[in-house]
Amino acid sequence: MRKYAALHSHLNRCRGRAEMLTFEDIEQIIGRELPQSAHKHRAFWANDNQDHHSHARAWMRAGYRVAYLDREQKVVRFERTR
Numbered sequence: 001m002r003k004y005a006a007l008h009s010h011l012n013r014c015r016g017r018a019e020m021l022t023f024e025d026i027e028q029i030i031g032r033e034l035p036q037s038a039h040k041h042r043a044f045w046a047n048d049n050q051d052h053h054s055h056a057r058a059w060m061r062a063g064y065r066v067a068y069l070d071r072e073q074k075v076v077r078f079e080r081t082r
Contacts, residue, residue, distance in 0.1 A: 004058035006030050011062035016080045018067070023074040045069045045076060 010029050011019060027033050038044045038055075046053075049060040059066065059078055068077035 002054075003032070004030055004055045007055075008058040008062045011059055011064050011078060014064075014078075016063075018080065019064070019078045020068075021076055021078070023076070026076070039071060039074075042069065042071065 006029050007026060021029075023034055023038065035044075044055070045066045047056060047060060047065045049057045060081075063080055063082045064078040065081050066076055067079040069075075
């Protein structure tokens with residue numbers, strides 16, 4: 001999860017508020033570009049915290065889920081799960 005640890009921290013600071021972020025916002029938070037799969041495949045944004053999906057573990061362990069995704073507009077909305 002190291003690559004996405006900053007996203008986890010960012011969401012923890014949101015204190016339960018829903019958070020709408022652009023892909024660019026996320027890239028600034030994590031300090032690197034999102035992989036091409038984030039742009040091409042809806043499955044990248046699945047709320048699946050299996051061991052090999054460190055990006056999903058980052059938001060799920062912070063207590064969030066992806067509630068909305070628009071890959072054309074490059075925005076994602078995270079909502080609190082707990």
